[in-house]
Amino acid sequence: MKLSPIALKVTILSHTVGGTLGFGPTQIDLTFPSTNNGKIIASSPFASTSISTSTWTRTTRLRATVEDETTDTLPTEETTTTTPLADLEQRILQDEQALAEANGVKGHESSSSIEGGGGEAAEEVEGLPWWWEFVWDLDIMKKGEPGSDCIFGDSANVLRTNIEQIYGGFDSLDACPLAEGEITDIADGTMFIGLQQYYQKYGSPYKLCFGPKSFVVISDPIQAKHILRENNNAYDKGILAEILEPIMGKGLIPADPVTWGVRRKQIIPAFHKKWLEYMVGLFGYCNVPLIASLERSAQTNNGKVEMEEKFCSVALDIIGKSVFNYDFDSVTNESPVIKAVYCALLEAEHRSMTPAPYWDLPFANQLVPRLRRFNKDLDLLNDVLNDLISRAKNTREVEDIAELENRDYANVKDPSLLRFLVDMKGADIDNKQLRDDLMTMLIAGHETTAAVLTWSLFELVRNPECLVAARAEIDRVVGDRTPTLEDIRGMKYLRMVVAESLRMYPEPPLLIRRCREEDKIPTAHGGAKDPTIIRGMDIFLSLYNIHRDEKYWPEPDKFDPLRFTRKYSNPDIPEWAGYDPARWENRLYPNESAADFAYLPFGGGARKCIGDEFATLEATVTLAMVLRRFDFEFDEDKFTDVDIMDHPMGLEHPVGMRTGATIHTRQGLHMIIKKRNMDS
Numbered sequence: 001m002k003l004s005p006i007a008l009k010v011t012i013l014s015h016t017v018g019g020t021l022g023f024g025p026t027q028i029d030l031t032f033p034s035t036n037n038g039k040i041i042a043s044s045p046f047a048s049t050s051i052s053t054s055t056w057t058r059t060t061r062l063r064a065t066v067e068d069e070t071t072d073t074l075p076t077e078e079t080t081t082t083t084p085l086a087d088l089e090q091r092i093l094q095d096e097q098a099l100a101e102a103n104g105v106k107g108h109e110s111s112s113s114i115e116g117g118g119g120e121a122a123e124e125v126e127g128l129p130w131w132w133e134f135v136w137d138l139d140i141m142k143k144g145e146p147g148s149d150c151i152f153g154d155s156a157n158v159l160r161t162n163i164e165q166i167y168g169g170f171d172s173l174d175a176c177p178l179a180e181g182e183i184t185d186i187a188d189g190t191m192f193i194g195l196q197q198y199y200q201k202y203g204s205p206y207k208l209c210f211g212p213k214s215f216v217v218i219s220d221p222i223q224a225k226h227i228l229r230e231n232n233n234a235y236d237k238g239i240l241a242e243i244l245e246p247i248m249g250k251g252l253i254p255a256d257p258v259t260w261g262v263r264r265k266q267i268i269p270a271f272h273k274k275w276l277e278y279m280v281g282l283f284g285y286c287n288v289p290l291i292a293s294l295e296r297s298a299q300t301n302n303g304k305v306e307m308e309e310k311f312c313s314v315a316l317d318i319i320g321k322s323v324f325n326y327d328f329d330s331v332t333n334e335s336p337v338i339k340a341v342y343c344a345l346l347e348a349e350h351r352s353m354t355p356a357p358y359w360d361l362p363f364a365n366q367l368v369p370r371l372r373r374f375n376k377d378l379d380l381l382n383d384v385l386n387d388l389i390s391r392a393k394n395t396r397e398v399e400d401i402a403e404l405e406n407r408d409y410a411n412v413k414d415p416s417l418l419r420f421l422v423d424m425k426g427a428d429i430d431n432k433q434l435r436d437d438l439m440t441m442l443i444a445g446h447e448t449t450a451a452v453l454t455w456s457l458f459e460l461v462r463n464p465e466c467l468v469a470a471r472a473e474i475d476r477v478v479g480d481r482t483p484t485l486e487d488i489r490g491m492k493y494l495r496m497v498v499a500e501s502l503r504m505y506p507e508p509p510l511l512i513r514r515c516r517e518e519d520k521i522p523t524a525h526g527g528a529k530d531p532t533i534i535r536g537m538d539i540f541l542s543l544y545n546i547h548r549d550e551k552y553w554p555e556p557d558k559f560d561p562l563r564f565t566r567k568y569s570n571p572d573i574p575e576w577a578g579y580d581p582a583r584w585e586n587r588l589y590p591n592e593s594a595a596d597f598a599y600l601p602f603g604g605g606a607r608k609c610i611g612d613e614f615a616t617l618e619a620t621v622t623l624a625m626v627l628r629r630f631d632f633e634f635d636e637d638k639f640t641d642v643d644i645m646d647h648p649m650g651l652e653h654p655v656g657m658r659t660g661a662t663i664h665t666r667q668g669l670h671m672i673i674k675k676r677n678m679d680s
């Protein structure tokens with residue numbers, strides 16, 4: 001199915017119409033939201049409207065649907081049609097053909113060309129319905145105040161702009177070219193690859209329209225700097241907040257700007273220097289069971305081991321201990337609580353990849369087995385977190401920030417972040433807020449680190465010369481000891497391995513924003529002139545595109561940790577300050593300033609990751625301990641029947657890529673390990 005106008009021609013009639021198209025960490029809403037949270041409609045001004053122009057006589061009835069592993073179905077007012085992506089595509093295609101036939105046009109090409117604005121689009125202009133202008137006088141269509149939360153009128157007005165541009169021949173208000181493509185380009189689990197191909201064709205920004213929803217894709221560092229840092233107040237987390245709210249509540253990632261402002265100030269001091277120094281020891285301690293488990297694997301089962309899962313376990317153990325002093329012990333154990341954590345993670349991912357937000361439908365939580373299971377797991381997790389919070393509060397010892405930052409962690413019984421947050425003088429210790437903060441850090445700090453470990457190991461095994469360099473450094477600096485903060489400072493190459501993995505596999509590959517007030521963004525090199533993001537517009541900021549752009553990173557697909565030692569600028573883009581290693585000299589990793597926002601491993605601006613140093617230290621300790629002790633090779637048995645040139649794999653290697661909240665391998669990182677021979 002072609003993207004853009006074709007999809008816009010789908011007239012949605014039902015009152016319970018729904019449908020979201022999930023891509024990577026987000027989903028595109030196919031509903032006309034009538035509530036200000038932008039979800040399921042109650043009624044739409046388009047509902048049951050017959051539209052008189054040729055294009056608009058077409059009616060496609062899409063229903064909110066449920067597709068569950070366990071074949072759940074939900075009762076709806078009328079007939080319920082399953083609309084997973086393939087089905088949706090099929091229906092729209094059929095509709096398209098029916099329309100073409102009715103109009104006496106043969107085949108599918110009738111209206112699938114979609115260049116926006118002028119040019120080819122001029123032939124596409126098919127006119128607007130007679131009632132068009134009247135609709136916009138209705139109260140429900142009014143836009144919200146600039147800077148306030150977006151409401152239905154804002155989304156409707158974004159849609160209006162798109163329709164007027166595509167069907168009315170109006171100038172585009174945002175000046176962004178409309179991308180044309182096949183839905184399979186972005187709906188196969190590696191959406192970020194499809195978005196990269198569009199970027200190569202359209203520059204930054206471009207616009208994709210889907211159903212009544214559209215989003216602008218930003219792939220330029222100067223524009224990213226503007227959105228993330230210079231005019232950050234004009235944006236919120238939009239769709240991402242809607243998806244994550246049921247799981248993370250008002251935790252920092254989905255938090256609205258007001259809650260975020262209060263909580264960020266209180267949480268940031270918890271990541272102070274002394275605590276991080278103490279954490280390095282804890283990372284080593286949590287890696288001991290991993291090493292033991294790998295030793296067992298090396299001796300049995302021909303050394304076969306799935307490393308992605310192992311890294312997930314160790315990252316979970318680390319986050320549990322450091323954030324709320326809880327021993328998941330997941331490297332060696334399975335428990336209902338661990339299962340509940342994975343269930344919450346999977347559900348967050350599932351929601352971001354699901355064509356219909358069925359969890360918002362009335363009674364869905366009671367009727368759908370998947371949701372019943374999820375809610376049960378969430379209850380279990382909440383019980384654990386609430387219990388930990390109560391215990392911490394019962395033993396609260398109020399101190400001011402300076403005292404807390406000077407704690408002697410070696411002699412503190414509970415060094416966790418929760419303890420800090422509870423003990424902080426004047427802190428907001430509302431149970432619900434603390435629970436949301438903990439849950440957010442549990443999820444944000446676990447999978448991301450597991451992913452960077454996975455891709456670092458993958459690239460090191462694929463690039464033996466880099467592995468040799470990393471090992472030489474580990475042997476020289478740490479040997480068999482557990483690494484200290486000083487050791488990590490001394491292992492610059494290994495830190496650059498982590499940084500290079502995050503460049504090639506950014507976690508998450510896309511950042512999500514929604515515009516709260518009209519914003520003129522800078523013109524990008526080779527992109528549309530004077531682009532304007534209009535209020536209500538959803539944005540994907542593609543870290544993947546920026547990190548893999550040869551304008552900023554020569555040979556971007558090459559794994560080259562030493563690139564971070566070389567200065568680079570591009571005379572064709574004088575407005576980009578270039579990459580300069582001197583700008584991160586005393587830091588743990590090459591940050592966004594070192595590359596003038598062409599490298600954003602932890603985001604940038606006000607909503608930058610608070611766990612950046614924590615994660616860099618954790619990944620370096622884990623890699624140092626594992627690489628010192630084991631030899632790795634790919635388990636070729638797992639590669640049979642895998643076509644490495646198959647486009648959806650997105651990687652010229654059978655391991656392949658797949659997006660959830662982060663970039664995963666397709667089927668796991670299967671390796672054969674051996675204990676390393678230290679004599680060689």
Ligand code: HEM
Pocket residue numbers: 252253264440441444445446448449452502506507508511512600601602603604606607608609610611612614615616
């Ligand atoms: C390699 C590991 C990690 C990566 C790649 C990573 C990446 C990111 C990125 C890109 C953002 C910005 C999101 C945005 O602007 O929309 C972010 C935000 C965040 N991260 Fe991380 N992260 C990592 C580890 C951690 C850890 C270990 C923690 C906590 C212990 C953490 C907690 C958070 C929180 C709370 C936010 C939201 C900050 C805010 O909105 O104020 N992250 N992370």
